[in-house]
Amino acid sequence: MLIHDQSRPGRRAGAQAPLAPALVPDDLPERLRRKRRPDLPEVSELQVVRHYTRLSQRNFSIDTHFYPLGSCTMKYNPRACNSLASLPGFLGRHPLAPTSHGQGVMACLYELQEILKEVSGMHAVSLAPAAGAQGEFAGVAMIRAYHRARGDAARREILIPDAAHGTNPASAVMCGYQVKEIPTGNDGDLDIAALRNAVGPRTAGIMLTNPSTLGLFDRNIREIAARVHAVGGLLYYDGANLNAILGKVRPGDMGFDVIHINLHKTFSTPHGGGGPGAGPVGVSERLEPYLPVPLVARDGTDYAWLDETARPDSIGRLTAFGGNMGILLRAFIYARMLGAQGMQRVAEIATLNANYLFKRLTEAGFEPAYGRRRAGHELIITLQREAKELGIGAMDFAKRLLDYGFHAPTTYFPLLVPECLLIEPTESETWEELDGFVAALVKIRTEAREQPDLVKGAPHRMPVRRLDEVGAARHLDLAWTPGAIGCNSST
Numbered sequence: 136m137l138i139h140d141q142s143r144p145g146r147r148a149g150a151q152a153p154l155a156p157a158l159v160p161d162d163l164p165e166r167l168r169r170k171r172r173p174d175l176p177e178v179s180e181l182q183v184v185r186h187y188t189r190l191s192q193r194n195f196s197i198d199t200h201f202y203p204l205g206s207c208t209m210k211y212n213p214r215a216c217n218s219l220a221s222l223p224g225f226l227g228r229h230p231l232a233p234t235s236h237g238q239g240v241m242a243c244l245y246e247l248q249e250i251l252k253e254v255s256g257m258h259a260v261s262l263a264p265a266a267g268a269q270g271e272f273a274g275v276a277m278i279r280a281y282h283r284a285r286g287d288a289a290r291r292e293i294l295i296p297d298a299a300h301g302t303n304p305a306s307a308v309m310c311g312y313q314v315k316e317i318p319t320g321n322d323g324d325l326d327i328a329a330l331r332n333a334v335g336p337r338t339a340g341i342m343l344t345n346p347s348t349l350g351l352f353d354r355n356i357r358e359i360a361a362r363v364h365a366v367g368g369l370l371y372y373d374g375a376n377l378n379a380i381l382g383k384v385r386p387g388d389m390g391f392d393v394i395h396i397n398l399h400k401t402f403s404t405p406h407g408g409g410g411p412g413a414g415p416v417g418v419s420e421r422l423e424p425y426l427p428v429p430l431v432a433r434d435g436t437d438y439a440w441l442d443e444t445a446r447p448d449s450i451g452r453l454t455a456f457g458g459n460m461g462i463l464l465r466a467f468i469y470a471r472m473l474g475a476q477g478m479q480r481v482a483e484i485a486t487l488n489a490n491y492l493f494k495r496l497t498e499a500g501f502e503p504a505y506g507r508r509r510a511g512h513e514l515i516i517t518l519q520r521e522a523k524e525l526g527i528g529a530m531d532f533a534k535r536l537l538d539y540g541f542h543a544p545t546t547y548f549p550l551l552v553p554e555c556l557l558i559e560p561t562e563s564e565t566w567e568e569l570d571g572f573v574a575a576l577v578k579i580r581t582e583a584r585e586q587p588d589l590v591k592g593a594p595h596r597m598p599v600r601r602l603d604e605v606g607a608a609r610h611l612d613l614a615w616t617p618g619a620i621g622c623n624s625s626t
Contacts, residue, residue, distance in 0.1 A: 138186050139615050142176035148183050174617055193598045195542040197406075201568050205513045205545035205557025206300065206348045208378045208400035213469065216403065220464040230456040234439055240464075241438035244457065245431040247467040248415075254470075254478065255374075255394050256387025257417030261426040262463055265454045267375065270395025270414025271306035271342075274371050276450045277393055277418060277425040278340045279310050281369065284448070290339035290368070296325055298349050298549040300373060303342045312339060319551060323351040323505040325359060334362055340369040345389065346379045348549045348557065349504065350489065350511040360390025369393065369422075374414075377401045378485055378561065379512030382478030392419040402466035413462040424448040429457055484562035485512040488569060492560055495573045500580075504552045513559035515552055522554045527583035527590050529554045532576065534601055535593035539575040 159168060178186075195202060202209040228237050248260045264270040275293065282290045292315045293307035304314045315333055320326045325343075341363050346352045353359070360370055372386040372394035378401045386394050398413040399406040406412075418426060428449045429440040440457065443449060457463075473481065493514045497503055504515035522528040533543030533556070545557040560569055583590050594600065 137615065138178060138182070139174075139176045141178050141182050141186070144177055146177045146179050146182075148178060148180040150180055174615075195537075197563075200540060200542050201560075201564060201572055202542040203544045203558045203560055203572070204542070205350070205515070205548070205559045206344075206375055207406070207545070208375070208397070208512075208559060208561055209406055210378070210400075210403055210561035211563040212403050212405055212465075213472070215472065216465040216468045219468045220461055225460070225464055230460075238438055240460065241431050241440075243467050244460075244463060245433050245438055247463060247470065248431060250467070250470045251396060251415055251417060254377075254381065254385065255372075255396065255417040256385030257394060258387075258420040259423045259426060259430075260415055260417040261428070261430050262413065262415045263427040263429065263453050263458050264395065264414040264416055265459050266412040267395055267397040267399075267414040268302045268306065269453055270397075270416050271302055271371075271373065272309055273414075273416045273427050273450065273453060274393040274395050275306050275310040275312070275340075275342075277416070277422045278369050278371065279312070280425040280448070280450055281422055282339055287367070289336055292337045293339055294330070294333055294341040294363075294368075296343065296347065297551055298347050299342060299344065300348065300375060303373060307342065317341075319347075319349065323347070323349045324353050324355050327355055327358060327362075330359060330362060334366045334368065336366065338363065338366050338368040340371055340392075342371040342373060343391075344373040344376050345386075346376050346511050346513075348376070349552075350513040350515055350557070351505060352379075352511060356389045364390065375400060376512065379482055381482045382475060382480075383482045387417075387419065393417070393422055398462055398466040403469045404462045404465040411459045411462055413459045413466065415463075425450050427451060427453050431457075481562050482512075485560070488560040488562060488564060488566075489514050489558075491566065492558060492569055492573070495569070496576070499573060499577050501576065504555065512561070513557060515549075516556050516558070517552055518554040518556065521580065521583060525583045525587060527587060529556055531583070531590045531593065532556065532579055535579045535582070535590050536575060537594040538596045539578070541572055541575055 197209055197211055224239060228240055234241065244262060248262060251260045252258070261273075264273050282288070291313055293312040294315050294317050295303050295307065296317050296319060298319050307314050317333055318326045318329050341359070343353070343359070345356055363370055369392040370390055372391040374386075374394050374396040377396060381401060394417045395414045396402070396417065398404045398415065404413065416426065424446070425448055426446070428442050428446055428451065430446070432439050432441050443451065470478070489512050493503065496514075496516055501516045502520055504517045518529045518532060521532075529546045533546045536543045544559070547555055548557055549555065579590060592601065
């Protein structure tokens with residue numbers, strides 16, 4: 136039931152009432168002033184509490200379910216990080232306060248910059264980008280600034296593997312580049328022959344994730360770096376899968392020139408819901424002048440912001456003030472809790488869990504997309520055999536998993552694997568949880584043989600049954616209008 140359907144004239148939620156009536160500024164133009172009150176529900180405080188509590192209980196989340204989204208690293212957010220980032224000294228600091236009143240916060244941010252430099256193997260780091268996609272944009276913008284500063288205007292192409300995240304080509308195009316796709320070989324590595332034919336004087340750079348979205352560490356990464364650098368291009372590292380190599384391998388040591396780091400993935404800050412996020416960028420020495428501002432600098436025991444005045448070649452500001460402070464502080468606390476050895480354990484256990492799932496699923500008769508396992512934190516199984524023989528595909532399996540209490544893995548991505556389930560267990564999950572996930576997939580396959588309509592009609596135990604997702608995307612309706620018929624969905 137919508138909260139508007141519970142509305143009755145005269146009901147009030149006292150705790151949510153404003154302390155004073157809102158005043159209309161005298162200089163607000165008449166055309167912008169309301170002619171009638173907004174259509175807000177009139178409900179009691181208890182109705183508000185119950186309504187939103189019920190909605191939260193309908194959600195899948197890391198706190199309630201196994202959430203194995205491939206290439207998204209949906210892992211547990213330690214409560215200690217949230218508690219410490221909410222200390223009064225952090226929460227109470229106003230962003231316009233002088234730096235002399237925020238030295239503690241700035242010391243934490245400076246140390247986080249140093250930690251991310253060490254983890255990534257980069258020369259310098261900026262914490263400014265507010266999301267992974269914005270970090271991508273910043274990375275490509277710095278590549279563009281570098282080539283422009285050298286007068287190298289002929290470089291108009293960014294090379295991107297066919298297994299890349301969709302934001303990679305989007306970021307390249309937003310920066311004015313043309314995208315040239317590089318295919319993946321049959322072994323899951325980038326096709327070196329195709330790369331050799333693609334690089335040249337028009338190559339500005341290449342965007343890579345390593346391990347890739349195929350769950351494989353590219354064994355030719357040094358050769359890829361050498362070939363791109365040989366023609367004057369730069370290497371961009373998409374940090375979405377950094378969790379797999381955290382503390383074990385550094386992108387800078389592989390030859391990358393710029394990296395964005397998803398703090399909401401690798402460094403366990405809150406993930407999903409549209410934000411807030413943070414996607415710091417690290418760069419090699421040649422790109423250091425172009426980092427987005429502000430940066431935190433240290434002079435002896437004092438800390439200060441470096442802005443456009445101090446860094447005239449910067450690509451500029453991407454966010455207000457110093458970025459999403461709460462997210463950055465959570466990441467700093469998480470990193471300090473782990474330490475260097477703890478970070479290595481993250482990568483080791485994440486990879487171990489992926490290998491364990493890979494082994495269990497292949498033993499259960501599921502078909503892996505690629506037979507080899509290396510430094511991969513995720514795995515892909517293809518259900519093309521089940522789709523052909525039983526008429527039950529990846530989406531049917533995904534919807535039925537919800538009935539068994541598991542959020543579905545990423546489906547149909549990467550696109551080059553038919554009927555794909557991309558599964559990432561992370562280091563957060565126990566083997567018992569992974570065993571339950573395997574058992575559920577085996578059970579669903581049995582149902583697909585014996586009761587196919589049951590699987591095709593899933594989910595059966597959720598507040599909302601299977602939806603027309605294409606229709607919903609094309610005809611999205613999120614507006615409530617007075618007199619509309621109420622519904623029983625969670626919307």
